[in-house]
Amino acid sequence: MSALRAGIALGVDFVETDPRVTKDGVIVNVHDPDLSLTTTGTGAVEDRTWDQIRALALRPTQAIGDFSCDRVITIEELLVASRGRIHVLLDANKLDLDAVEALVDLVQRTDTFAEAIFDTSSLEKVRRARLRAPNIAVHIRPDTAADVATEVAMVGEPPPVILELDLGDLDVAVPEARRVAPNAKIMVDVLGPLDLQLSLEGRATAELLALPGRGVRLIQTDRPDLLLRDL
Secondary structure, rough: OOHHHHHHHHOEEEEEOOEEEEOOOOOOOOOEEHHHHOOOOOEEEOOHHHHHHHHOOOOOOOOOOOOOOOOEHHHHHHHHHHHOOEEEEEOOOOOOOOHHHHHHHHHHHHHHOOOOEEEEOOOHHHHHHHHHOOOOOOEEEEOOOOHHHHHHHHHOOOOOOOOEEHHHHHHHHOOOOOOOOHOEEEEEEEOOOOHHHHHHHHHOOOHOOHHHHHOOOOEEOOOOOHHHHHO
């Protein structure tokens, strides 16, 4: 929750989350399958109940500050806190197909269709989500420029609001994306060497700063504070 509030305070446009399902069917915000990577607990998220998981303390090894009051939160809590404040990319790649409908139901229950965006590289999951809520906003991730038109067509109406493209494919993929989905925002994920360099040096590289000029409108980073300042 501290990360979400920081994003809102910084004025970023989107946060990204990784929904996972507990043993008793609660959809929680946990990045890794093994609880030991981010909490004081052990075992897989899917093997623990919500009561067991929410009792755990976090291990924010990469963050500076005291997060002893923070706990794992549910996706429902995150959506409610986001309503009217920030968009949420719901990365459904880690969910089973059967959990897609439950995730869409959370968006319905929290009345966050204006904030929530169903994010996945699986067109079958998009299909399942759209069967549940035909107008839910969708974010897709075509592997190459050659896949852009096909995947946009498969999503149907309304078209994707975000197209996530590979950094190495931008010069070809961006014109194609503009042709078939002119209103979609182009997104790139710079997590990895570029983001690490940003964090270590405390400033954005020329490559990062050039992205908006290449048609990119969304940049996924762990250091939005530094990138926003430099942009």
